[in-house]
Amino acid sequence: MDTLYMQVADRLQAMIEKEVIRIGDKLPSVRSLSKEQGISMSTVFQAYYHLESKGFIEPRPKSGYYVCFSPRRLPEMPSISRPVKKATEVNVSEMITEVFSHHAGEDLLRFSVAAPTEDLLPSAKLSKSMLAAMRNTGGGLNYENLQGNLNLRRQIARQSLQWGGSITEHDIVTTTGCMDALTLCLSATTQPGDVIALESPAYCGTFQLAESLGLKVLEVPTNPVCGVDLEYLDKAIPKFKIKACVFVTNFSNPIGSCMPDKNKRELVKIVNKYDIPLIEDDIYSDIYFGKLRPSSCKQYDRNGNVLLCNSFSKSLAPGYRVGWTIPGKYKDRVLRLKLNHSVSSATLPQAAIAHFLENGRYEHHMRNLRKMLHTQCLRYQQAIADYFPEDTCVSRPQGGYVLWLELNQSVNTIELYEQALRRKVSFAPGRIFSLQDRYNNCLRISYATPWSKQVEDGLKLIGKLAAQMG
Amino acid sequence: MDTLYMQVADRLQAMIEKEVIRIGDKLPSVRSLSKEQGISMSTVFQAYYHLESKGFIEPRPKSGYYVCFSPRRLPEMPSISRPVKKATEVNVSEMITEVFSHHAGEDLLRFSVAAPTEDLLPSAKLSKSMLAAMRNTGGGLNYENLQGNLNLRRQIARQSLQWGGSITEHDIVTTTGCMDALTLCLSATTQPGDVIALESPAYCGTFQLAESLGLKVLEVPTNPVCGVDLEYLDKAIPKFKIKACVFVTNFSNPIGSCMPDKNKRELVKIVNKYDIPLIEDDIYSDIYFGKLRPSSCKQYDRNGNVLLCNSFSKSLAPGYRVGWTIPGKYKDRVLRLKLNHSVSSATLPQAAIAHFLENGRYEHHMRNLRKMLHTQCLRYQQAIADYFPEDTCVSRPQGGYVLWLELNQSVNTIELYEQALRRKVSFAPGRIFSLQDRYNNCLRISYATPWSKQVEDGLKLIGKLAAQMG
Known part of the structure; x- marks a missing residue:
């Protein structure tokens, strides 16, 4: 349930969006709105501050609040996107x-x-967590557990409640950032020469990763609001012998689409139908502007075909290189590749972020x-x-x-x-x-x-x- | 030039090794040796302490020093090793x-x-360097330079003087530990299906890495003192179409061999003759028991065919996951792979080790x-x-x-x-x-x-x- 000031702010925002109140219009004074609505002045102030922080209105000295932005405009x-419909050698x-x-x-x-x-980052508080991590791990000199810091995995599992996941610490493998997670997941599920499906446009780093693993890429038409064209994908998988999909289902980079729940459910159905893995690059999912975190395909995954990849690089500390994957039925393969390629991930950055989360600083x-x-x-x-x-x-x-x-x-x-x-x-x-x-x-x-x-x-x-x- | 006490200790050690003085024998008293040799008593004490620390002699209360160990025994x-001479599918x-x-x-x-x-590790001093690194990098939140922390690369380049290298910071790429360095170097120089040469016996992690990259392995006979059989290798490279060698030239794991300089020079000649890369896993080279660090093949490399891999995992902090490679002419490929697979290595561990080295704490x-x-x-x-x-x-x-x-x-x-x-x-x-x-x-x-x-x-x-x- 939203607080009272949020309800007031939402109503005002809706009026601005519908241009009932237009750019340049003066908002009611705090006193008058308080009287009209029968609410306290401080509630009105909070609502106005909130809209100001979102860039909708601005205060003008000794005058009041004015509308300064409308999404309508x-x-x-x-x-x-309508990419050419053929698989391309990556170069x-x-x-x-x-x-x-x-x-x-x-x-x-x-x-x-x-x-x-x-x-934008919580430098001081994260450094405090790093100090705590140094104390708790004896300086972080020893190899961390292969699967990753247990406390961090627990914290990530706890967070999964927010997006409807029912993940435990046993399902998670920590990595050296999200690209490392994608590398491990793609290596675990494909062979050189295989075709994989990406959005179009898609993040250039994913193309380069595919190239370095000797994979071919099919670019799937993508709607800037609701993501990849599922009808097209359903036909393309058998036609192009697609062996894996790599999609950014939430706030895709660069096009910004966010798949509706219905489409996510449908996408999971499709990959299950062909029994191919869906590598879900979920790195932007925690940066949502609406009221709720969008769901992830992983929460609709009953067969273990979805390998979710994420990291703290977009939220806490790019330089810490702490990411993770929930690799479903490919967990053993991912773990073995992690052992072969890096033994384990660095001890201190994982412990520091675990401490940060554990102490409720993340939200x-x-x-x-x-x-x-x-x-x-x-x-x-x-x-x-x-x-x-x-x-x-x-x-x-x-x-x-x-x-x-x-x-x-x-x-x-x-x-x-x-x-x-x-x-x-x-x-x-x-x-x-x-x-x-x-x-x-x-x-x-x-x-x-x-x-x-x-x-x-x-x-x-x-x-x-x-x-x-x- | 050795100090006087070291000269004395060395002479005594030689006598113990040749069993001139045998296990159980009492050493001359400090006073008598001082008189005989015309050296101070404190010099004799230092020599005896040194031999004690090496486990050769032990003090017995109110009696003196006794020989307690002889390598002759x-x-x-x-x-x-005589491995079967054929290339094997890794499984x-x-x-x-x-x-x-x-x-x-x-x-x-x-x-x-x-x-x-x-x-065995300098926990307290390394933690001080970590604190300094946190101050110097603003908490280490940002992505580190792709090639790696500049100061760390400078310190590593400075160390290369010790083994006769003439490396600059531009030649070095930092990695997430030595296995990551090996992964990048093998990925940069081979294709799935290629045959590579390893020592026999060789570190099991390298076999597993080769398997995960789809490579076949030829095991080369290896002498427990002087390393791989070069005559055999010279014939095997064309015969088995070997595309890369991965050898631990110093204190190989598990057999412990250390290639003499002559062999290292010869090995570089061989890989140059066939123009194939030599990935030199040099991770144990700083753990030498003699007076000098052994050389590395890299120092004889004029053509850029040697890719040296190393890390601080055996010397300072396994859990920091800080390694590096000097990839010779494959540098651009290694850098691109590093970008594709991990964006960059973690900021703080690199900066902390750089600080530790810079302040002369390493030696x-x-x-x-x-x-x-x-x-x-x-x-x-x-x-x-x-x-x-x-x-x-x-x-x-x-x-x-x-x-x-x-x-x-x-x-x-x-x-x-x-x-x-x-x-x-x-x-x-x-x-x-x-x-x-x-x-x-x-x-x-x-x-x-x-x-x-x-x-x-x-x-x-x-x-x-x-x-x-x-």
């Missing part, structure tokens, strides 16, 4: 390395990085992080509406870190990228999210960097450059 | 998992683990560790001479963590292992160090556990059980 959504260009090598540059405005910046931090990212998402969307050409389409993700933009067909975003880079602004051009010659007029913008004049100027610059090219 | 060396038994799953058990005397126990710690391990090695050897059947052969490693024992042909060490395990003592049976049905009368004993009554009783037990079976 957002640009159109990008269209459903990923050097552009990916180029785009992400700029991570290290110091004076670059990075709209390319889909990970939290330091100011508090995540509430703040989600709120901040949601606000940033809305502000970035607004700025794109303001500064980009009118025919720009932009995704409306309900979570995650990125916006997917579709510009006029005449704009080549690789050229745009190079022009922006000269001006010290970087983003991810659309081309790198496919193996085919597609998405040349698309780009991915991460809203991880907190809003500032510099961010605004950076978006303005990209918009201006795009307008010149269109 | 050690059992024979094991014979040169490693579950025994390996079984042997090492006992890591986790609490009340087991583990002669099976070839890694330092906690009491001091290693001097102590080497001395302790050398003493333990000698004591274990002595106990095996005392408690095992007379026809037992045992290796005489000049470094590393393990002894390789060859028992009477009639003894099956898998059976011996099972009997010992029931009495809460574990070791590694020889069979797991080959893919062929070999080494059934051999076993590997780690001397990592500091000498104690319990250790002595454990060795006595194995010896007794072996005698009953022989």
Whole structure:
């Protein structure tokens, strides 16, 4: 049950969204709303603070609160992807390395990085947990248990209650981040030469991983709202002899789709029908902007065909490299591969995050992080509406870190990228999210960097450059 | 140049080794030796302390120093391995998992683990470095540079001076331990179905890694003193179309051989002749009992064909999972694989070890560790001479963590292992160090556990059980 102030805030938000109250309109004064609704002034204040934190309204000194944002004014959504329907030998260009090598540059405005910046992370509290971990593990010098820190696995299992899972610590294997989890799961379920299915567009790192394992990739058409086209997939699995699917079911990167529960259930049915594994990259699922965490396919998995992969890299500490997988019936194979390839994962980072979770610090931090990212998402969307050409389409993700933009067909975003880079602004051009010659007029913008004049100027610059090219 | 007391100690040690002074003999008193040699009494004391720490002599109250150990009395060396000369499909038994799953058990005397126990490690000082690392990296929350912590790479490059390398920080890629380094290097240089050459016997983890990458293995005959049979190798490479060699050139595990410089130079020539990579697993090279660190093949490598792999797991902290590779001309491939499979290695463990090295703590710690391990090695050897059947052969490693024992042909060490395990003592049976049905009368004993009554009783037990079976 929502608190009273949330109910008030939700009603106001709905009115703003429907443009009953429009941008620039003044909201009722706190006193008058309190009288009208028969609620306390502090409840009204809380509701207004909440809407302010979400970027819908702003206070003006000695005047009151004004509407400053409406999702109605957002640009159109990008269209459903229509990749060429054939399996492709992976041969990923050097552009990916180029785009992400700029991570290290110091004076670059990075709209390319889909990970939290330091100011979004609970540095001090996590360091306290690290100190506790050092005390509890005798300095963390010894090998950790192969399957992973027991306490961490227990905490992760406990969290699974939130998304309807019924996972125990025995089902979980910790890893060195989510890419390591994906590597282990793909290695455990495929042979070189096999075809796997990915979304289109899909995260470029997954293409590169597939390439390094000698796999071929079929790109599945993907809807920017509800994810992969299941009808297409159902036919493609036998036709292309697909041996595994790797999908980001929640807030997919880069397109931002989130599969409805109905589709998740259907997807699990399909992989069960063909008895192939579904590797569910669930790394963004905890970054939701709605009231509830979306479900995962794993919760509908009764046959052990779903291998869920996740990490704390998008929520707590990318540099800790702590991830995990719930590999279903492939657990033994995953464990053996983990033993062969790394003996075990580092002791201290696992123990520190376990301590952080155990002491209830995670939920508090995540509430703040989600709120901040949601606000940033809305502000970035607004700025794109303001500064980009009118025919720009932009995704409306309900979570995650990125916006997917579709510009006029005449704009080549690789050229745009190079022009922006000269001006010290970087983003991810659309081309790198496919193996085919597609998405040349698309780009991915991460809203991880907190809003500032510099961010605004950076978006303005990209918009201006795009307008010149269109 | 050795200090004076070391010169004295060395002369005395030589006399003990040649049995000029025999077990039970009393050494000259400190005063008399001081007078005879014209050196100070404190120099004599230092020499005696040194020999005591190495386990050669022992003080008896109110009497003086007595010889208590002579390597001459050690059992024979094991014979040169003669593996079946054909490439074998890797299909490693579950025994390996079984042997090492006992890591986790609490009340087991583990002669099976070839890694330092906690009491050999600099827990307090490393924790101080971890605290410094937390301060210097803002809590270590962010992704580390793909190639690895710059300071750590600089420190490793500086150390390479000691073994004659001329490595810079640009040549090094950090990894999540040595197995991760081996995984990256093997993945970068081979394709599934390729044949690779390993020593015989070889570390079981390397067999398992090869299996998981779909590789076939040729086992090369190996001399317990000077390592792989190079004449054999030179013919085998073209004959079996070997695509890569993976050798532990210093203090190989389990057989303990250390290739002489001449052989290392020759080995590099051979791999250059066929232009195939040599993956040099150098993980034990810093655990030397002689005066100098042995050389590595890498120092003779002019063509970039040698990929050196190492870690801090045997010297500082297994649980930190910090390793590295110097991948020669395969660096770009290794870097790309690292990016694809793990994005980067954990930030804090790298920074902590860099700080530890930078502050000169490594050499001091290693001097102590080497001395302790050398003493333990000698004591274990002595106990095996005392408690095992007379026809037992045992290796005489000049470094590393393990002894390789060859028992009477009639003894099956898998059976011996099972009997010992029931009495809460574990070791590694020889069979797991080959893919062929070999080494059934051999076993590997780690001397990592500091000498104690319990250790002595454990060795006595194995010896007794072996005698009953022989």
